[in-house]
């Protein structure tokens with residue numbers, strides 16, 4: 174990644190749901206640049222467009238107007254499958270609700286992204302075990318989500334996000350369902366991924382305590398970025 | 409990827425094993441019915457052919473009346489012994505002319521009794537039918553002329569009434585008439601149409617006419633041609649002769665029918681074919697219903713697993729990969745139904761052919777077709793649900809509880 178090309182770049186991005194009178198501007202002209210290797214926290218009141226922006230960053234969604242560029246690629250111009258390939262190769266997701274496959278072992282959950290890459294079973298197992306080790310769950314490989322605590326489930330989800338060695342981990346309220354102590358453990362894990370492996374981490378949170386782990390805080394208000402807060406945190 | 413899809417399909421099906429089983433029941437029944445029917449039908453056809461070969465292709469069967477619309481064969485008067493004598497003296501190229509009169513009646517031996525077909529014949533019957541004796545002897549001319557109460561029994565009668573022991577020299581009662589058993593027939597098994605040819609008691613024609621039927625009618629006659637004879641020519645001769653004797657030449661329509669046994673067998677085979685065709689239609693409907701069942705359950709499955717699909721799409725599954733997963737699941741289901749149906753159909757056919765005494769031949773062609781069809785049902789009816797899964801929006805899908 175060259176310094177001149179930001180990893181993530183929003184150029185007057187708009188996202189409009191519905192039409193006419195009922196139209197909701199979830200994103201209303203957002204300009205944003207995130208460099209590779211950053212740890213960014215996104216904050217803001219409910220309904221301010223944080224998740225909408227995260228879906229955009231994660232190439233799950235495309236702008237109604239404006240441009241979103243991922244490593245210089247205009248994502249809005251890509252087909253569904255091309256975006257899927259971007260996600261597969263460069264992005265990892267961590268969700269508030271963990272989103273693990275139920276009745277499926279931790280190991281198999283972590284293997285999932287590699288399956289779609291067509292990786293042979295043996296190599297897949299190895300990488301998945303390594304990712305589980307990385308999040309400190311090597312002993313729980315055969316446990317299913319229902320046999321794991323919330324914090325452990327989120328660790329499995331993080332292992333799944335990093336198993337394919339992504340450039341970016343996108344985490345929408347990763348600690349939203351967890352108690353403070355567990356939240357801190359998860360944050361420590363994200364920080365170490367960012368620091369030790371150089372993974373760009375973008376995280377939505379409502380809690381200032383958690384946002385404090387990030388290198389930069391971006392605040393959304395009514396589908397726009399609050400300029401004062403962003404500058405302040407950018408130092 | 410296909411292996412992976414197969415593994416996922418197995419997993420998904422095993423998690424809802426009972427549901428999967430109920431879903432494929434339509435296909436099981438459809439495939440089972442076709443396999444059973446075709447296998448039994450083939451066996452029956454093979455048996456008819458085998459019977460025919462044994463009889464020789466040169467056996468003619470004469471019965472009174474005309475078969476056709478608005479004409480019952482019972483209206484026509486039966487033949488008599490003079491007709492038989494005329495045939496014997498005037499036909500050439502003929503091995504045997506065998507008059508037959510028969511009646512279903514009760515037979516008793518010791519404490520056993522049974523309702524059996526009693527057939528009155530003379531010795532030419534055995535020639536015409538190429539039916540030999542296991543033991544004992546045929547009737548003598550004086551015995552035939554006087555209509556003595558003697559009988560030759562079939563294998564089933566021997567088994568049922570004499571416990572399998574040689575009955576020759578024993579006595580039995582036929583329609584309350586005391587008879588001496590003088591012979592037993594070689595076992596023949598069942599006819600191609602399911603009736604037991606060995607459940608029979610043969611008596612002199614005169615005896616049956618006078619003491620059981622109470623008349624001197626001859627309801628049917630077999631004519632066996634010599635192997636090198638022209639059966640069609642003999643058939644014409646018989647028709648000419650009987651026409652002269654019964655209705656007079658010209659004018660009225662014949663009141664008798666001469667049929668080549670080969671034609672009869674062909675008619676019966678055709679009937680089997682029609683029946684098989686009908687069942688194939690029923691099976692087709694069953695497969696259709698089964699397919700709709702699969703589509704229904706796959707739609708339920710896609711709805712239940714929306715979140716799972718969302719996760720797969722989010723982490724980089726292509727639309728085709730999700731599509732393949734659900735298609736393979738549908739095809740696995742329907743093929744499972746096809747395999748189960750084939751097994752049950754073959755089992756049913758095995759039992760039935762055994763009971764009918766016809767050969768059990770597995771027709772690999774029809775099994776291949778059954779598999780092909782059940783696979784196709786999976787593809788056709790799995791397509792729409794799979795497409796629905798593949799087209800889900802990952803954001804919407806992930807939001808679903």
Ligand SMILES: Nc1ncnc2c1ncn2[C@@H]1O[C@H](COP(=O)(O)OP(=O)(O)OP(=O)(O)O)[C@@H](O)[C@H]1O
Nearest residue numbers: 190191197198199218219220221222223224225226
């Ligand atoms: N699929 C949708 N259809 C219609 N409106 C939507 C849709 N998704 C989001 N919105 C609207 O867009 C706006 C922004 O939603 P978004 O989910 O991005 O908020 P958020 O900042 O993540 O809020 P929260 O903190 O509660 O998660 C909201 O007003 C929401 O109602």
Ligand SMILES: [Mg+2]
Nearest residue numbers: 223224225345
């Ligand atoms: Mg949100």
